[in-house]
Amino acid sequence: MGLASSGRAGRRSRRAPMAEINVTPFVDVMLVLLIIFMVTAPLLASGVPVELPESRANPIDQTPDQVTISIDSTGTIYIDDQRVPAGALPEALAGIDRGADGQGPVIVLRGDRGLAYGRVMAVMGELNRAGFNSISLVTNSSVSPP
Template identity: 80%
Template sequence: MAMGIAQVGGRTRRSRRAPMAEINVTPFVDVMLVLLIIFMVTAPLLTSGVPIELPDSRANPIDQTPDQVTISIDSEGYVFIDDTRVPVGGLPEALERLDRGGDGNGPIIVLRGDRALDYGRVMAVMGELNRAGFNSISLVTNSGARQPAVSSGSDAEE
């Protein structure tokens, strides 16, 4: 490349370097790959912050929508709306404060209950959801459970 060479009086002399006209994309790619790894690691942690041991099920996974509200019940029976703990007895008021949306049906409720909970506690929360007008409720479980054994004895009848 003859850009940096100047000829003066028969002798060649190097002038100062000309500005480089190429863009070095290697640092840009490195930064983007690091950001991608950070987002891949943190994305599963953004779904819900309440630690719950979910029961197992063979149900198909549900699609997540942006207008859903996650209600979690931990192993002690405390209720959380998204990541905010609801005071004892304050669930009806907290449900009234939820945004119903423009169509009046309200958001999809995703209910997560710890496997150590009493069935009655989960049903009490579902009853409050129904009374507040939330009729679209999805129950969240772990996938990959074995098929339950079906008993054919007299215990199953009645």
């Protein structure tokens, strides 16, 4: 009942640990995530379809403490993609957090180009009445002067 051994009967064979990391799958996954992010990022900016008017104004920097108010072509008002029922804009504006300084966030107003001027001004008037004085109007860029 003896087993034949080749001189290494008492020793276990150990392999040296592999010190190299294969980064190719990691790079592949990161490139796929980058492509997904690049495709979906423009869609996350605003979910309310609004055809913006054109302007040659300089772009403003986006701040993290801003609230987007959109008015679509039918005159429906949205606050950060949440539909505001008719006549409930003052209550919705009162529910916006003003922060520690009491000034409130920057309001970004997006109005459809087909809207009547009075409708946009009525919303701006309610914003002013609620104490929001920092309002930015969003437009598409234009290359030709009016």
